[in-house]
Amino acid sequence: VMVWLRRCTHYLFIVVVAVNSTLLTINAGDYIFYTDWAWTSYTVFSISQTLMLIVGATYYLTFTGVPGTATYYALIMTVYTWIAKGAWFALGYPYDFIVTPVWLPSAMLLDLVYWATKKNKHSLILFGGVLVGMSLPLFNMVNLITVADPLETAFKYPRPTLPPYMTPLEPQVGKFYNSPVALGAGAGAVLACTFAALGCKLNTWTYRWMAA
Numbered sequence: 001v002m003v004w005l006r007r008c009t010h011y012l013f014i015v016v017v018a019v020n021s022t023l024l025t026i027n028a029g030d031y032i033f034y035t036d037w038a039w040t041s042y043t044v045f046s047i048s049q050t051l052m053l054i055v056g057a058t059y060y061l062t063f064t065g066v067p068g069t070a071t072y073y074a075l076i077m078t079v080y081t082w083i084a085k086g087a088w089f090a091l092g093y094p095y096d097f098i099v100t101p102v103w104l105p106s107a108m109l110l111d112l113v114y115w116a117t118k119k120n121k122h123s124l125i126l127f128g129g130v131l132v133g134m135s136l137p138l139f140n141m142v143n144l145i146t147v148a149d150p151l152e153t154a155f156k157y158p159r160p161t162l163p164p165y166m167t168p169l170e171p172q173v174g175k176f177y178n179s180p181v182a183l184g185a186g187a188g189a190v191l192a193c194t195f196a197a198l199g200c201k202l203n204t205w206t207y208r209w210m211a212a
Helices: 002-026 033-065 071-090 103-116 122-145 150-156 180-211
Strands: none
Touching: 002 033, 002 071, 002 180, 033 071, 033 122, 033 180, 071 103, 103 122, 122 150, 122 180
C-alpha cells in the first residue's frame, strides 16, 4: 500500500509541477511584444523558465534516479506548451510566437551532469544548476531569433485578436543596453542551484510525509 501511495504522490507532484511550469512559461515568448521593455522582459522570462524547468526536472530526476528523466520532463513541458498554445491559436492568437523547445537542451545538460558524477546529488545541484542557469537564456535567444517578426505578425492579424496591451509600439526607452543573455545567465546560474536543491528536497519531504 505504501509503495502505491508513494507512487501516486510522485505522479501527482509531476503533474502539478509540470502544469505550473507550463502556465508560468506559456507567455515567455511575448516579450517580443513589449517593445519598450523587450530585453528587460526577456531576462525576467528567461530566469522564470530556468527555475521552473530545473525544480521539476531535478525532482523527477532524483525521484527515479535514472539519467534521462530530466529531458523527459522537459519534453512533457514542451508538449503541454504546444497544446496550450494550440488552444490559443484556435482563439486567434499568433501561434508562431513560441514553439521552439528551448528547455530540452538545458535538461539534457542536467541529465549529463547526473550521469557523469555517478548520481552525486550535490554535484547535480551545483554543476547542473550552473549549466542550466547559464544555458537556457542562450537557447532562449535562439528561440527569439527563430520566431516571426512581432510587428509584421501583429499587423497581419485582425485587430480584435490583439488585446490593447499587446498593440505594437515603437521602441522608446527602458531597454537593457547590456546583454540580456549575460544578465539572465548570471542570475539564472545562481538561482538555479537553489531551485535544484529545492527539487531534491521535494523528494525528501515526499518520502518523510509518506513514511509518517
